[in-house]
Amino acid sequence: MRKFVKGNPDLCIGCRTCMIGCVVEHEGRRIFEIDPDGYDFNPRLHMVKTAKISVPVQCKHCENPACMAACPVNCIKVINDAVVIDTDSCIGCKSCVQACPFGAIDMVSKIGTQQADGSMRVVANKCDLCVGTGNGPACVRVCPTSALTLVDEEKLKEVVCDKRVATANAAKVFADAKEVE
Amino acid sequence: MTNKYSCYVLADPNKCTGCKACELACFAEHNKSNNGVGYTVGTVTIPVTPKLYLTKTKAYCMPIQCRHCEDAPCLNACQKHAIYRENSQVIVDQEKCIGCKDCVLACPFGAIAILPIGEKGKLKLQKDREVVKVASKCDLCKDIEGGPACVRVCPNDALELVDANADIEAKNIKTAEGLYVSRI
Numbered sequence: 001m002r003k004f005v006k007g008n009p010d011l012c013i014g015c016r017t018c019m020i021g022c023v024v025e026h027e028g029r030r031i032f033e034i035d036p037d038g039y040d041f042n043p044r045l046h047m048v049k050t051a052k053i054s055v056p057v058q059c060k061h062c063e064n065p066a067c068m069a070a071c072p073v074n075c076i077k078v079i080n081d082a083v084v085i086d087t088d089s090c091i092g093c094k095s096c097v098q099a100c101p102f103g104a105i106d107m108v109s110k111i112g113t114q115q116a117d118g119s120m121r122v123v124a125n126k127c128d129l130c131v132g133t134g135n136g137p138a139c140v141r142v143c144p145t146s147a148l149t150l151v152d153e154e155k156l157k158e159v160v161c162d163k164r165v166a167t168a169n170a171a172k173v174f175a176d177a178k179e180v181e
Numbered sequence: 182m183t184n185k186y187s188c189y190v191l192a193d194p195n196k197c198t199g200c201k202a203c204e205l206a207c208f209a210e211h212n213k214s215n216n217g218v219g220y221t222v223g224t225v226t227i228p229v230t231p232k233l234y235l236t237k238t239k240a241y242c243m244p245i246q247c248r249h250c251e252d253a254p255c256l257n258a259c260q261k262h263a264i265y266r267e268n269s270q271v272i273v274d275q276e277k278c279i280g281c282k283d284c285v286l287a288c289p290f291g292a293i294a295i296l297p298i299g300e301k302g303k304l305k306l307q308k309d310r311e312v313v314k315v316a317s318k319c320d321l322c323k324d325i326e327g328g329p330a331c332v333r334v335c336p337n338d339a340l341e342l343v344d345a346n347a348d349i350e351a352k353n354i355k356t357a358e359g360l361y362v363s364r365i
Contacts (some may be wrong), residue, residue: 001295001314063280063295063314064307066261074360078311082357101260144316162293164236164245171243172194179195 001153002063002081003129005045005137007055016053019043025130042108044127045139050147056139056148059083059104059127067105067126081096082129090123097124101155186345187249187269188321190233190329191202193201194341203331203340204231210322210330227299232319233331234294243339244331247271247319255284255293255318263316278315285316286341293318307359 017168024031024041031039045058061083068083076096085096087110097105105126113121129150130137140148142172149155208229210220218225227295233246253271256264263277264284273284275298285293296317298305305313321342322329332340 003284006286029353060281060283060337063282064278066279069308074308078309104282151282151286156282159235160285160291163236163289167239167245167290167292168194168236168238168243171192172241175193175195176191180342 001154002061002078002083003150004061004151005058005127005129005140006027006151007051007057007150008147008149010146012053012055012128012145014047014049015144017142017144018045018139018148019047019055021138022127025133025135025138039111040064040109042125044125046103046106046115055102057102058139059100060102061129065160066099067124068103070095070132076124080131082131083126084128084131085124085126087123087125092122092124094124096126100126120143185269185331186251187271187287188307188342188344189249190246190319190332190340191343192240192243193247193339193341194243195336197228197241197243198337199235199237200336201235202334202336203233204235204336205229206318207231207332212299216302226302227304229295230298230317232294232317234291236291239288245290245292246331247288247321248290248320248341249319254287254289255316258283258287267323270323271318272320272323273316274313275317280314280316282316284318288318292306 013023022045026044044054045055047056065076065083066127070077072093072095073089073091075086075091077084077099083103092107094107097107105124105173107122108125109120110118110123115121137148137150140150208231209218211232212227216227235242235244249269249271253264255311256266256271256298260283261279261281263274263278263279265274280295282295285295293316295314297312297314298317307313327333329340329342332342
């Protein structure tokens, strides 16, 4: 099963540190050196604030990704069990944006690449679980209120197992009461 | 006739011995027509994927399955609208499911698991040859003759199909009769 990062709206205060952590992790030191006007700030998760909640929304790394199925050039791949976009072969068709039911993918201009007409290439952008950095998701690490959790197979199993045991315990009470009757 | 409330299967931990006959029957019934699963081991060519999950605690055991909630958290969590209601029952559309695991986390009972599915006796694959994994949960053996297979096969009669409508009616009648006895 694939891992994914999940936000907890009860803990999130909407500070956007996760978004900054994401950009710094993916751009490295370069972000502090380049001209802010010539740069497209492109975090891979989006802070959503409604009247009731604030929580970042990011890729769920689905088992059968709708984005991967929709991509006409097969540039969305599974690498190290993370659903990752190969921005070098992305043609910016927005099929994946349309396919994702979570709004987890957006389009960003890719610095340093140009099209035939001289304009900057625009490619799909989404959470890659910080694959390849070796440190695990930056958003999880930087969140000051620990509102983000990396849900892996073990964590999911633990959550589900706890619920099943609680259900069994409740059923036991119910069955015992029935026997007394 | 459709029920007012959905039905569900509930196990009795005082009767369950943990034999997993329910899990096997569930798998066999759901994979009979599509994957040619028959009565012998040799006909099983895909992993055994039940829709109810035997759970063991230190003191007892029982299978956990879907309660077909009236205000189902899984249905409300699914952004892909792959979980729908049919005759009051909560059903996963495995063709639509993208395996995002939201329903797994939303279910308070742990009744949903993400499992591979078979097609014509082989594991179903995606475009990139990865195995298709979808949300798997009790569908109350819809379209299967005889009703829930788990209830039918349990050697200890530990599983029961609970019909809240009939249950309420029976209890109401009992209560009314009691009121008659205790009338003043």
